[in-house]
Amino acid sequence: MAKSAFLKSSLAKKYWMALTGLFLCLFLMGHLAGNLQLLVPNNALNFNKYALFMTTNPAVKILSYLTYISIIFHAIDGIMLTIQNKAARPVGYAKSNPSANSPWASRNMAVLGTIILVFIVTHMVQFWSRMHFDQNMPLQTIAINMQGMPQEFYVTTDGGYLPKMQVDQKMIIIKDRTDFYDAAANVKIKEGYKDLYKITVAFFQDAKYGLIYTLLYVVAMIVMGFHLLHGFSSAFQSLGLNHSKYTPAIKTLGKGFAILVSLLFAVIPVYIHFFLKA
Amino acid sequence: MSTAKNININLKIWRQKGPNAKGSMETYKLDNVSTASSFLEMLDQLNEQLINERKEPIAFDHDCREGICGMCSLYINGRAHGPDTGITTCQLHMRMFKDGDTIYVEPWRSKAFPVIKDLVVDRSAFDRIQQAGGFVSVNTSGNTIDANATPVPKADADKSFEAAACIGCGACVATCKNGSAMLFVGAKVSQYALLPQGKVEAAQRVLNMVRQMDEEGFGNCTNTGACEIECPKGISLENIARMNREYLKASLT
Ligand code: HEM
Ligand code: SF4
Ligand code: FES
Numbered sequence: 451m452a453k454s455a456f457l458k459s460s461l462a463k464k465y466w467m468a469l470t471g472l473f474l475c476l477f478l479m480g481h482l483a484g485n486l487q488l489l490v491p492n493n494a495l496n497f498n499k500y501a502l503f504m505t506t507n508p509a510v511k512i513l514s515y516l517t518y519i520s521i522i523f524h525a526i527d528g529i530m531l532t533i534q535n536k537a538a539r540p541v542g543y544a545k546s547n548p549s550a551n552s553p554w555a556s557r558n559m560a561v562l563g564t565i566i567l568v569f570i571v572t573h574m575v576q577f578w579s580r581m582h583f584d585q586n587m588p589l590q591t592i593a594i595n596m597q598g599m600p601q602e603f604y605v606t607t608d609g610g611y612l613p614k615m616q617v618d619q620k621m622i623i624i625k626d627r628t629d630f631y632d633a634a635a636n637v638k639i640k641e642g643y644k645d646l647y648k649i650t651v652a653f654f655q656d657a658k659y660g661l662i663y664t665l666l667y668v669v670a671m672i673v674m675g676f677h678l679l680h681g682f683s684s685a686f687q688s689l690g691l692n693h694s695k696y697t698p699a700i701k702t703l704g705k706g707f708a709i710l711v712s713l714l715f716a717v718i719p720v721y722i723h724f725f726l727k728a
Numbered sequence: 729m730s731t732a733k734n735i736n737i738n739l740k741i742w743r744q745k746g747p748n749a750k751g752s753m754e755t756y757k758l759d760n761v762s763t764a765s766s767f768l769e770m771l772d773q774l775n776e777q778l779i780n781e782r783k784e785p786i787a788f789d790h791d792c793r794e795g796i797c798g799m800c801s802l803y804i805n806g807r808a809h810g811p812d813t814g815i816t817t818c819q820l821h822m823r824m825f826k827d828g829d830t831i832y833v834e835p836w837r838s839k840a841f842p843v844i845k846d847l848v849v850d851r852s853a854f855d856r857i858q859q860a861g862g863f864v865s866v867n868t869s870g871n872t873i874d875a876n877a878t879p880v881p882k883a884d885a886d887k888s889f890e891a892a893a894c895i896g897c898g899a900c901v902a903t904c905k906n907g908s909a910m911l912f913v914g915a916k917v918s919q920y921a922l923l924p925q926g927k928v929e930a931a932q933r934v935l936n937m938v939r940q941m942d943e944e945g946f947g948n949c950t951n952t953g954a955c956e957i958e959c960p961k962g963i964s965l966e967n968i969a970r971m972n973r974e975y976l977k978a979s980l981t
Contacts, residue, residue, distance in 0.1 A: 460910075460948045461938055461975045531948045538839050538907030538947030544740065544753050545832040547806030548905060551957035557905050559950055684951040690973030692966050 460534075463527055468685035470524040475682060477517045478711055488718050494647040495605060498590050501646040502607070505581060525567050532560040555680040562677040569670040576653060581646055587627055588649070589642035606630070606640040654722040664723040668716045675712030682707055732764035735827040739774065741786060742834045744843050747850075751843065753832075767810060767820040768793060768800065771833075787846040793818040795960065798895030801902070802847055803834040808899035808958040816897060816960040836902035840909070840944040853944040854896050854912060860940035861933035862916045864925050878924050888922040891915040893961040900955035900963070906947030911955040913941050914967035921974050931978035938975055 484504065487497045504510050548557055555562065580587055591614060593600045602614035612630055616622045623633050630640045654660050654667075682704030686692070691700075736759040744751025758774050765773070768790050775785035791799035800817040804810035810820040825831060833847065841849040866872065880888075892915075900911035917934050920926025926933070949968060956965045 459938060459975075460942050460946075461972055462979070464948060464972070465976065531950075535906035535908070535947035535950070538945060539837050539905075540839050541837055543803060543806065543834055543837055544742075545806040545834070546803075548954065550807055550811075551903060551954040552905075552952035556950065556952040680951075687951045687965065687969050688949075688972060690969045690971075690976060692969030694966075 463531055464688040466523060467527050467531065468688035470520040470527070471681055472685050473516065473520045474524065475678070475707070477513075477520070478715075480513075482711060482714055485718050486714065488647070488650065489721055494645070495590060495592070495643070497647045498643040498645055501581065502643055521567075521570060525563065528560060528563050553680065555676040556684070559677065559680060562673050565670065565673045566677060569673070573670075577646070577650065580649060581644060585627060588645040589624070589628065590645045590647075604630070604640075604642050606642055608640060610640065612640060612642075651722055651726065654719045655726070660723055664719045667719045671712040671716035674715075675708050678708035678711065679705060732762050732823075734760045734762055735822070735825065735829075737761055737770075737825060737828070738830040740830060740832045741847070742843075743786070743846055744835075745845065747842060747844055751846075753834075761822055763821070763823040763825075765822050766793070766818060767802070767804070767822060768818050770822050787844075787848045789848050790818055795819045796895065798897040801836050801849065801851075801897055801899070803832075803836060803902055805832050808836070808903040809897075809960055813957065814960060814962060816895075816899075819960070836898050838898075838901045838907045838946070840907070840946050841898060841901065849898075851896070851898050853946070854898065854909070856944065857909070857913060857937055857940045858896075858916065861929070861935075861937040862920075864920060865929060866925070880923055884922045888919050891918040891922070891963065891967050894919075894959075894963050895961060897960060899958050899960060901946060903954045903958040904947065904949070905952060905954065906950055908949040908955075909941050909944070909946040910949040910968045910971065911959060911963055911965070913937050914965075914969075914971040915963045917971040917974055918967040921970060930974060931981065934971060934974040934978050938971070 484497075484500055487493055487500060490496070504514075590605045591602050592605050592611070594603055594611070595601075603611035604614060604617070606612060612622060617624065617630075621633055622639070623631050624642075625631050625638075628642050628644060629638050630642060631637065632639050654664050656663065683697075683701045686697070686700050691697075736757070739756040739758060740753045741756060742751055743754045756774060756778075758770070758777065761770050761773060768788070771786060771788055778785050789799045789801050791797040793800070795816045795818060798816070800809075802810065802817045804817065804820070809815060809817045811824055812820055835841075835843050835847045836849045836851075838849075840853040841851055844850050894912060894915035896912065898909075898912070901907055901909050904911075917937060920933060921930050951965070951968075953965060956963065
């Protein structure tokens with residue numbers, strides 16, 4: 451281990467790049483499965499239940515920490531590699547014709563990755579940080595017809611409902627963002643669901659910026675698609691897996707993965723902005 | 729019947745007086761170049777013209793002029809060894825160009841291959857990588873064993889031979905956007921790793937050669953595949969993957 455400089459050598463950096471990159475591909479599949487629930491009609495509650503599960507389940511927590519570490523490591527390692535690679539050619543060519551011998555995405559991984567990084571940070575500010583820290587995060591409500599009159603209820607995690615009126619009239623107060631307390635006795639009675647669904651829909655349907663957000667999201671997914679178009683199969687080569695028996699299959703799989711995953715991610719905000727009735 | 733004809737061309741060539749001099753692209757006009765001549769013969773013709781004009785001829789590397797020594801090394805019109813595949817610069821012919829063409833000629837560009845003069849670069853970094861592990865230790869003091877006494881599977885022998893076809897020209901480094909030498913090192917590692925004679929020192933070899941490669945200042949492969957396309961000997965990316973496997977194995981044991 452020591453003799454190979456396992457973090458520092460060029461090849462070791464490549465292994466970490468490939469391992470973190472492939473782990474992030476797994477993460478993308480999980481994230482996508484969750485997001486696709488936004489396409490199911492009248493699915494707000496199920497989506498919010500899923501969001502609660504994803505922020506509290508211990509196994510998911512471990513995976514999410516692995517994901518944060520992977521992104522940070524992948525980005526730092528990628529930038530370090532790119533700086534070294536630039537330094538390896540201090541004087542450039544007066545004329546070069548790179549498209550004659552290599553695909554565009556393979557030559558622009560750092561630019562594509564940096565755009566993805568910017569996207570990830572803004573994306574986390576928009577959704578992840580609100581889910582985790584926003585004190586004014588709305589809670590899931592539902593309108594139920596009571597003798598012909600629609601009434602708002604909070605949905606609670608035990609499967610019950612609390613009339614919103616009682617909260618408005620301060621008979622029940624909300625503490626710690628999700629906990630319903632009996633105001634008089636000051637005891638916790640129930641817990642609500644953070645309404646991530648509502649926030650997401652409001653974000654992409656925003657009267658002023660919704661269209662821009664939607665377009666930027668689609669652009670980010672195209673960028674990610676190109677990153678993966680090269681990255682997926684490249685990771686196998688980095689790990690030393692190249693054989694005429696299976697490499698063509700990995701290449702095809704990688705292209706399919708890149709196109710399908712980015713396309714499905716991108717469809718969701720487009721659907722919310724243009725087709726979903728608020 | 730010969731289809732050769734004569735063409736007139738413009739050349740933009742990198743001129744640099746010495747290792748520390750500041751170089752620049754210079755423009756030359758050369759008339760009556762036979763399309764049957766080789767690219768290096770065209771440069772010879774240009775040098776004669778320069779000598780007749782009492783100017784300094786252009787320095788460029790060459791030796792065998794038949795694609796086997798790995799000495800020639802020019803970046804022509806944006807491509808290592810010029811606009812053709814599977815050939816060295818000395819095997820490039822002027823029939824690849826048209827009358828009136830402007831042809832860019834530059835040296836290999838890599839921090840590890842500093843320019844010595846004009847189009848000549850110092851590729852001794854490759855020699856040092858070879859010295860770090862590109863050999864097998866055999867006792868030759870009168871008790872050598874016949875090579876054929878050690879059986880080698882045909883498929884392995886073929887792959888090893890294909891890797892051994894690398895002539896160390898450096899086109900892979902020159903064409904790689906990262907200035908990476910991994911195709912060269914991959915070929916040298918594979919050539920031995922595939923044979924029983926090379927297996928003995930395989931772990932130490934790959935660790936040493938990769939360390940030397942890093943120390944020389946070559947970049948890191950991002951699997952663009954450009955080297956494989958431009959390599960005159962068709963060295964396959966499989967060799968880089970094999971080096972990656974060998975290094976992983978050597979690091980973990
Ligand atoms: C959704 C997130 C991401 C995924 C799934 C992903 C996936 C991958 C994969 C699979 C590779 C190929 C690794 C290899 O060739 O060994 C790769 C390469 C690369 N990634 Fe990412 N990546 C992501 C985000 C980023 C970010 C945020 C950066 C930030 C700078 C980045 C920069 C790079 C660079 C520079 C490379 C090329 C490195 C090399 O081949 O040596 N990526 N990525
Ligand atoms: S791998 Fe190919 S391009 Fe690189 S040095 Fe060897 S022969 Fe030249
Ligand atoms: S001069 Fe020997 S390979 Fe070109």
